[in-house]
Amino acid sequence: MFKGSITALLTPFKGGKVDEKAYQSFVDWQIKEGTHGLVPCGTTGESPTLSHDEHHRVVELCIEVAKGRAFVIAGAGSNSTDEAISLTQHAKKAGADAALHVTPYYNKPTQEGLYRHYMAIADAVDLPIIIYNIPARSIINMTTETMAKLAKHPNIVGVKDATADLVRPVKTRLAIDDKFCQLSGEDATAIPFLAQGGHGCISVTSNVAPRLCADLQNAWGRGDYAAAYKINDLLMPLHDAMFIESSPGPVKYAAGLMGLCSDELRLPLCEIAETSKAAVRAALKHVGLTK
Numbered sequence: 001m002f003k004g005s006i007t008a009l010l011t012p013f014k015g016g017k018v019d020e021k022a023y024q025s026f027v028d029w030q031i032k033e034g035t036h037g038l039v040p041c042g043t044t045g046e047s048p049t050l051s052h053d054e055h056h057r058v059v060e061l062c063i064e065v066a067k068g069r070a071f072v073i074a075g076a077g078s079n080s081t082d083e084a085i086s087l088t089q090h091a092k093k094a095g096a097d098a099a100l101h102v103t104p105y106y107n108k109p110t111q112e113g114l115y116r117h118y119m120a121i122a123d124a125v126d127l128p129i130i131i132y133n134i135p136a137r138s139i140i141n142m143t144t145e146t147m148a149k150l151a152k153h154p155n156i157v158g159v160k161d162a163t164a165d166l167v168r169p170v171k172t173r174l175a176i177d178d179k180f181c182q183l184s185g186e187d188a189t190a191i192p193f194l195a196q197g198g199h200g201c202i203s204v205t206s207n208v209a210p211r212l213c214a215d216l217q218n219a220w221g222r223g224d225y226a227a228a229y230k231i232n233d234l235l236m237p238l239h240d241a242m243f244i245e246s247s248p249g250p251v252k253y254a255a256g257l258m259g260l261c262s263d264e265l266r267l268p269l270c271e272i273a274e275t276s277k278a279a280v281r282a283a284l285k286h287v288g289l290t291k
Contacts, residue, residue, distance in 0.1 A: 002097075002183065007202075008203060009030070009044065009207065013266065022261040036214065037202075041074060044207065044247055046248065047075050063094050073099065075099075084117070084121050085120065091127060092125055092127040096127070098157070099128070099129055104140075126155060128155060129156045131156065132159075133147075133161055137162075144172055151180050166193065183201060184202070190213075190217075191220065194220050205251070207255060212235055234287060248269075
């Protein structure tokens with residue numbers, strides 16, 4: 001079971017290239033701060049702008065540092081099924097614990113198309129697969145019925161749910177079972193998602209506040225709900241700031257302020273507006289991450 005606070009890792013760039021040294025240092029810091037799991041090459045990692053060689057290298061760098069101290073769910077999604085299979089084959093070879101697969105964007109497949117896409121990947125590579133359902137970016141929304149059909153495959157083990165629909169985890173749990181891993185993909189819903197039967201959160205905010213995000217999940221796990229609510233209240237302004245513009249623009253700016261890495265982005269993403277920068281600075285100060 002994949003659970004707890006799982007960081008959707010940003011990818012540091014320096015002069016247009018992946019900053020490998022900063023990335024590995026960042027991954028090590030994440031683990032030391034208590035992060036339970038890591039997702040390289042997801043949306044926050046700017047995977048659409050990485051070449052295949054860069055994608056492979058970033059996954060390998062993450063696994064090299066993790067060394068079993070935290071599980072690694074490698075981003076391997078694509079709107080091309082063949083490409084998704086290829087990225088998953090590499091993730092398995094590199095030693096990832098699982099692969100994260102976004103619902104195919106732009107193509108707008110039907111539910112049957114979605115089913116066949118995920119089944120093709122699961123049949124091709126013997127590696128646990130997490131479905132990434134994010135209608136806001138992919139346009140399509142996988143139904144609970146389709147997910148339940150897919151969950152019958154032994155390699156399809158869970159979902160990153162970024163629908164912000166807090167009825168979904170209950171319906172999914174009832175349609176499948178408690179063994180199907182449910183992870184929130186929306187930081188602001190972390191606690192209500194857990195309350196509805198979820199197991200953790202794949203987080204953007206934990207890039208800059210890994211200790212607090214891990215503490216929240218740990219508190220909930222031991223039944224200390226008062227502590228979890230207190231952390232959640234503290235983090236909420238930061239969650240809002242991290243999505244004031246398209247991610248990972250705000251979180252990279254925040255990471256730059258904290259000296260974790262450069263805030264460099266790749267086009268078509270660009271630096272966030274001055275008003276957004278002010279909001280991010282205020283949120284970091286509120287949480288106590290900067291002075």
